[in-house]
Amino acid sequence: MKSNLDRFKYILVCVGIAFVMLSYYVYQIFFTANFGNKEDSKEYVLYIRSGATFQDVIDTLDKNKAYDDKTSFAFIAKMLGYQEHVKSGRYIIPVGSTNLQVVRKLRSGAQDPIRITFNSIRLKSEFIERIGGKFSFGKDTLGRLLSNPDICKKYGFDTSTVLAMFLPNTYEFYWSLSVTDFMNRMKQEYDTFWTQERKDLASAAGLTPVQVTILASIVDAETNQPVEKSIVAGVYINRLNIGMPLQADPTVKFALGDFAIKRINHDLIEAAGSSPYNTYKVLGLPPGPINMPSITTIDRVLHYQSHDYLFFVADPARPGFHTFNEDYRSHVNKANTYRKSLNKRNIH
Structure with a gap:
């Protein structure tokens, strides 16, 4: 009888130890x-x-x-x-x-979610390369969509203007969202930005929202100085209003596909030929933005400064700034001064 009791106790102890060990293992693998x-x-x-x-x-x-x-x-x-x-x-x-x-x-x-910031993007191909790879749908899928005229038309753009739909900002997305959901989200952000007030300001300037973005892209390429952006925008609007070519140097760089050019001259203008982005030879705005302009610059174009300036040139005395003129003769004098400063620095 005692032997059976001892055996039972032994079994009980073994079961207890096994339970403790199992509990410990379960705890380990869970926690x-x-x-x-x-x-x-x-x-x-x-x-x-x-x-x-x-x-x-x-x-x-x-x-x-x-x-x-x-x-x-x-x-x-x-x-x-x-x-x-x-x-x-x-x-x-x-x-x-x-x-x-x-x-x-x-x-x-x-x-x-992933946080993605759109900024400092010049080309649609650059946008596709930089942004498409951050999502599961990939660069190729985004590239095909942004090159499809029917898809672009669905969102109110064409293949040249579709970059205007993507407003520079920081956004949160889920990596696995579809390319269609991505486009829908961007269009929603675009529509939210273009309030009736902004549309009215664009209309008052004789521009559509897309044209405002195109002009803003030129302004962004012309100057980094916030205080100058609305003045530069006013110069270009004055030129548009009188049927004068925009003669915007950054559009020639875009037409040539060379953004490292430091100085636009007659030969480069001729090399750009009849490209619709060569605003020295083609009247009006180019067919699409030449970069992805900041929201700040878009608003400065909408609130462009009303003045009589038709010309501006970089100011050698204040690097990064420009001088503005109403008449061509004064402009030529200032431009010659600037050219001499470039020659002294061997910038060709």
């Missing part, structure tokens, strides 16, 4: 950090494409050595039903994350 435990670890960003399987997720994590123990992660994923319900997206996995935290995040599809 102990399994991600980013190395000394030099940083948060890991996991990208899961649409249609990916759990094996694809495991392969990505393995390849990047994101976790310490694959088996425990897969076990928790199976227990919580994630293996059969993989959701695409971009997920940030902080250093020291547990299996439970990561699986819950992935299973819920709780993506982390």
Whole structure:
């Protein structure tokens, strides 16, 4: 009898030990950090494409050595039903994350947004290259869409003006959104910006919103000085109003595709030929923006300064600034002074 009791106690102790060990193991795999435990670890960003399987997720994590123990992660994923319900997206996995935290995040599809800033972009191709690659839809898809006349027309633009729809700012997106959702969001931002008040100001200047953006792109390329932007805009509006060519140097650079040119001369103007962007030879505004102008510059064009200036030239005495003139003779004198300063500095 005593022997049976001892055996029962022994079994009970063994079961207790096994339970404690199992409980400890379960605790470990659920609540102990399994991600980013190395000394030099940083948060890991996991990208899961649409249609990916759990094996694809495991392969990505393995390849990047994101976790310490694959088996425990897969076990928790199976227990919580994630293996059969993989959701695409971009997920940030902080250093020291547990299996439970990561699986819950992935299973819920709780993506982390990306912040994207549009600025200092000259060409549509540059925009496609810089922005398209930040999303799951990729550069090629965005490029095809922005080169499609029917798609551009759907949003109220053409293939030359569509860059005007993208207002320089910082935006938050989900990496996995579709290219259509991206375009719809940008059009919504554009429509929100172009309030009735702004439309009325554009109309008063004899311009459409797209034309305002085109003019703003020229102004942005002409001067970095905020105090000058509305004055420069006024010069170009004066020229438009009297049917005078804009004669904007930045448009010649755009026509030639060479933005490193420091000095526009007769030969370069001739080289640009009859390009619609050569505003020395073609009247009116070019067919599209020559860069992505800032919101500030767009507003300065809308609030352009009313004056009688028709000419302006860089001021050698104040680098970065310009002098403005109403008559051509005064302008020529100032321009000659500026040319001499360029010659002294061997700028050709």
